[in-house]
Amino acid sequence: MTSKMEMSEKEVQVSVICISYNHEKYIRDTLNGIFIQKTNFRYEVIVHDDASTDETAAIIMEYAAQYPDTIIPICQTKNQYSQGIPFLFEYILPKVNGKYIAYCEGDDYWTDPLKLQRQYDFLEKNPKYVACGHNVILVEDDNRFMTKDSPLYSKYFETYTDMIDHDYTLEELGRQAMYGQTCTRMYRNFWNNLPKDFKNQYILSNEANEDLKLSLLCYCLGKVRCMSGKYAHHRKSVINDSYTARMRGKNQCRQILKGCLQLEQLAEYFHVFPDFSPVYAGNVNAAWIQWFQKPCLKNIKILIYTLFHTPNKVRVVQYDLKILVKKLNTLWRGAVNGRKF
Secondary structure (H helix, E strand, C coil): CCCHHHHHHCCEEEEEEEEECCCCCCHHHHHHHHHCCCCCCEEEEEEEECCCCCCHHHHHHHHHHHCCCCEEEEECCCCCHHHCCCHHHHHHHHHCCCCEEEECCCCCEECCCCHHHHHHHHHHHCCCEEEEEEEEEEECCCCCECCCCCCCHHHHCCCCCCCCCEECCHHHHCCCCCCCCHHHCEEECCHHHCCHHHHHHHHHCCCCCHHHHHHHHHHHHCEEEEEEEEEEEEECCCCCCCHHHHHCCCCCHHHHHHHHHHHHHHHHCCCCCCCCHHHHHHHHHHHHHHHHHCCCHHHHHHHHHHHHHCCCHHHHHHHHHHHHHHHHHHHHHHHHHHCCC
């Protein structure tokens, strides 16, 4: 068995990035899940706290004192996100030393002590693969498993919890099916090899969903795999400071449209052309629904913007008609099967 001294002398193989903000209730679970990892390689933990207003930063510094050779704390005194500062590029990536990068946000946590080792071994044995992820179990704020009673069940319960073990493709990304939730991902540290003009374009694509951006980049650079194991818990909440909680109930149709257009521009850099027709179609439908449910001036403007700027309108209509035919066919079959003769 490798001693702590021998491990500390090794080069870092995996850099774990943990991003936190007001995660006082959860950050201990996150860091404990990281430090239960059993590996035959050295890993480091870069924890970025974006000027939390609770005790998150104090807890991070407590762990930094306990694991001084492993944790690199970055505790901001002013919130970077609100200032539009790309803190991943400004503060985190310059400190990354690993051959691979893994993520775990400050309200999620890993449960399998072999999570990092499994993914590290896979990428080491399969050099054509850029990234790999795995399934998660969804939990509430108090760590209870999410059930049908949760207001988030219908939208999120099956997302990333029942993914099959296979290679994920750009076609699936076009349906917003990524190769794993953020806390499940490990990918090769390719940032230093990317051209500066592309990185600038990546940073400026700030309307695009960050998870989709990173997934798209991995798809453009090589093969991507999802493992069927469930090695982490992902928290979904309507009350904490997560993105899901902040965006709940808001009309995001304009942002989603702009984000997909930016993703297409990023992919063009690599001469890759993903088809986001399913996303565009769903977004147009959502814009109609938002206007119908609340016909205020803001929603009308967003609807008009979405209808006018959505690309490939013919393809989007074709996709919508295809879905409609499937639904009508399902209803017809149900009616026929329920008919008494």
